[in-house]
Amino acid sequence: MENFHELIMRRRSIRKYTEEEIPAEDVKLILEAALVAPTSKNSRPRYFVTVEDKKMLEELSKCKEFGAGSIAKSSLSIVVLVDPTMSEAWVEDASVAATFIQLQAEALGLGSCWVQVRGRMRNDEESADDYVKALLNIPADMVVECIISLGQKGEERKPFNPEKMLWERVHIGEWRPQE
Numbered sequence: 556m557e558n559f560h561e562l563i564m565r566r567r568s569i570r571k572y573t574e575e576e577i578p579a580e581d582v583k584l585i586l587e588a589a590l591v592a593p594t595s596k597n598s599r600p601r602y603f604v605t606v607e608d609k610k611m612l613e614e615l616s617k618c619k620e621f622g623a624g625s626i627a628k629s630s631l632s633i634v635v636l637v638d639p640t641m642s643e644a645w646v647e648d649a650s651v652a653a654t655f656i657q658l659q660a661e662a663l664g665l666g667s668c669w670v671q672v673r674g675r676m677r678n679d680e681e682s683a684d685d686y687v688k689a690l691l692n693i694p695a696d697m698v699v700e701c702i703i704s705l706g707q708k709g710e711e712r713k714p715f716n717p718e719k720m721l722w723e724r725v726h727i728g729e730w731r732p733q734e
């Protein structure tokens with residue numbers, strides 16, 4: 556395995572993808588990463604809907620006015636949703652799974668981007684969550700946390716700049732107010 560630290564420094568949000576498909580074995584590894592992600596009390600309240608159909612990807616990219624365009628360009632998007640009655644830590648449970656998806660994708664050399672759905676509006680009347688659920692026949696009592704768009708990288712991004720790490724956010728031993 557490659558150095559994990561190098562992997563997390565190299566991972567950046569990728570919003571443009573080539574037309575090349577993601578091999579089925581890579582899709583399986585990505586879904587395994589989602590399914591083994593840890594959850595509070597091992598409640599595993601999260602569900603995943605994979606979408607590869609171009610027309611549906613286009614429709615999903617309209618879930619909000621800004622920030623969802625990468626879905627239409629992706630060759631695969633994974634909708635990460637939860638049953639909130641299964642765990643009081645459902646936001647965290649969904650988020651950890653989404654993060655595992657992104658890290659596994661990076662390890663496979665693929666690009667990905669998190670598209671936030673929970674708490675976002677599509678327009679004045681409709682939430683992004685309701686719109687996505689209606690499109691994909693997802694039961695109304697589920698919550699869509701996010702959609703992870705994925706594909707072969709169609710843009711190059713520089714690795715994370717270590718100078719931008721905000722080390723001042725780390726307090727050693729106790730909280731020390733900053734001058």
Ligand SMILES: Cc1cc2nc3c(=O)[nH]c(=O)nc-3n(C[C@H](O)[C@H](O)[C@H](O)COP(=O)(O)O)c2cc1C
Binds near residue numbers: 569622670
């Ligand atoms: C909770 C969360 C929500 C995000 N929502 C969106 C989004 O809706 N659309 C988008 O293009 N990127 C979204 N991103 C990606 C962030 O913009 C990106 O991670 C951040 O700017 C840092 O850039 P990097 O991932 O390239 O290091 C989101 C990331 C997180 C963790």
